[in-house]
Amino acid sequence: MIDEMTSALTRIRIVLVETTHPGNIGAVARAMKTMGLSRLDLVAPKPPIDAETLARASGADDVLEHAGRHATLPEALVNCRLVIGASARLRTIDWPLLEPPEAAQRLLAEAAHGEVALVFGRESSGLSNVELARCQALVHIPTNPEFSSLNLAAAVQVLAYELRRAARAAHGEQLLDPPRDVATxxxxxxxxxxxxxxxxxxxxxxxxxxxxxxxxxxxxxxxxxxxxxxxxxxxxxxxxxxxxxxxxxxxxxxxxxx
CATH class of the missing domain: 1.10.8.590 (Helicase, Ruva Protein; domain 3)
Incomplete structure (x- = not known):
């Protein structure tokens, strides 16, 4: 069951569009690896991978080493059967909007059959409407409306956790304490x-x-x-x-x- 769960997680791509801060790429890699995700795809990243990126990755160097690099978002989404975009704000466009647990369940269900992608936009402006139009649905993290600013790596961590939680539930993995020798x-x-x-x-x-x-x-x-x-x-x-x-x-x- 663990192998099946790992296999499903490896078919989920985390796609970052035009990331502007090198440290954020490293922090995203770390957030991914802690939850068993390994597929990172970078679309036209502004900074190169540097010492700060590696420092923020904190050991997730392999995720960075194998990250895909693409000139455009369509290139990063080739062969994906489901694409969900992360939106920091509620859009006026009429598009299916999912809570993080629901988005995780949909991604995992499709990952059982092929490649899927979870797309994150620029730190300052997110995804453009044209980029969002390439997504079948959007996922929104319901933050405090009075202070909704969420760091890119923090947003990836929230959704990566939901993906792992859904995967564990689907494969019957539970956190169990060892049997206790209780007093008779x-x-x-x-x-x-x-x-x-x-x-x-x-x-x-x-x-x-x-x-x-x-x-x-x-x-x-x-x-x-x-x-x-x-x-x-x-x-x-x-x-x-x-x-x-x-x-x-x-x-x-x-x-x-x-």
């Missing part, structure tokens, strides 16, 4: 008995109301669902507290329960 019911009962005993030894709470206190403490520790190591740590703390109060405690109260 009998171990929890021994702990609660030890806790009640320790509370008596340190004279915490009203003995007449202790049953209410113990119910609340039971609920607390059941919610926490401690593992065996954590229970052992807690019981060690209880034992230390009992020993500290040993001079004022009776022999029956200071017996440590198993």
């Amino acid at each position: 019911a009998d171990e929890m009962e021994s702990f609660h008995a030890h806790l009640a005993q320790a509370l008596r030894v340190i004279q915490f709470g009203d003995p007449a109301q202790s049953h209410k206190l113990m119910r609340r403490l039971r609920r607390l520790f059941h919610r926490a669902s401690p593992d065996r190591t954590e229970i052992n740590i807690l019981r060690g703390i209880l034992t230390a507290a009992q020993r500290h109060h040993l001079p004022s405690a009776s022999a029956s109260d200071t017996t440590v329960l198993p």
